[in-house]
Amino acid sequence: MCFRCLGFVLLIWFPGAVNAQSETEPCNAPRLDGGFFVPVQVTYSHGTNLTYACDNGRKPTVEGWWATSTCQNGKWSHKPQCIDEKSCLPPSISNAKYTENPNGWYEETEKIRITCDNGYIFTDHDATAECKNGTWTSIPICEKSSYACDEPPKIPHAVITNLEDQEVFAEDSEVSYECEDGYAVEGTADTQTVLYCFAGDWSTGQPCSKCTVR
Missing domain, CATH: 2.10.70.10 (Complement Module, domain 1)
Known part of the structure; x- marks a missing residue:
């Protein structure tokens, strides 16, 4: 009985030792x-x-x-x-994605279809690549679209509430701003405003102004 109690106490006092063993x-x-x-x-x-x-x-x-x-x-x-040395390893394609093979590699003559990320377009019309003799043929390049926008502009006393981890925004993207406490969109009682990406530029947003007490 005492030994059982002692073991229980050791498990309580030294849980890290048990975890360390299970992690190695x-x-x-x-x-x-x-x-x-x-x-x-x-x-x-x-x-x-x-x-x-x-x-x-x-x-x-x-x-x-x-x-x-x-x-x-x-x-x-x-x-x-x-x-087989004629098989291909996964290609490295910037600003794009493609269906990954669960094996982690691709057999010769196997083809993949590439999709550019939002805000990027192909430099040519070929959206596929084929594995031939251990290398990929005609890997497409995705470059920034002239209609895409860069980082959204800063609005003083406001933060963006729906910003994802990205550097390029596709056309028609929108970002929402929330004014700092005690501030509202100038000329309104609203605390939120939205900017849109159109033809490579962001729409103009109203600044956040300090609320006046009436």
Whole structure:
């Protein structure tokens, strides 16, 4: 009975020790077809780096002819894997998005469709890219539209309440401003105002003026 109580007390006083153990689980050795890794062990402790390379005609699923994966709480930071050297790794396309393959790589002749982010347009009319012999062909470029707007203007004594983490705003975007306490949109009793992006410029907003007590 006393030992049970003592164990309970230790769990209460040292919960961090239990959590620390649960956060440092070891990793099993990965199965790597068409390649080899070092060091060769049955299990790897948390934080261990595993280096691997692939046989001729194959390559890792990350850039380079060799790769490193780290054991992180029972899982590898990326699954060590060797793929056909004619397959493609995910492309890096600025200001755009595309459907990602769950495998993390793409087979030869596979195509992806690219969509530019809001406020960006293609420099040409090609919105697809194809994997050929390990590289992507005709990757489109997304550039800022001439109709898009930059950062919204500052209105003294007001803050933007719906601003997302972005640098470019597509045409017809709108941002809402809220006046500081004790201030209202000049000439009105409203505390909110909205600006719109049109043809590359923001509409003009009324300043926030200090409310007068009548």
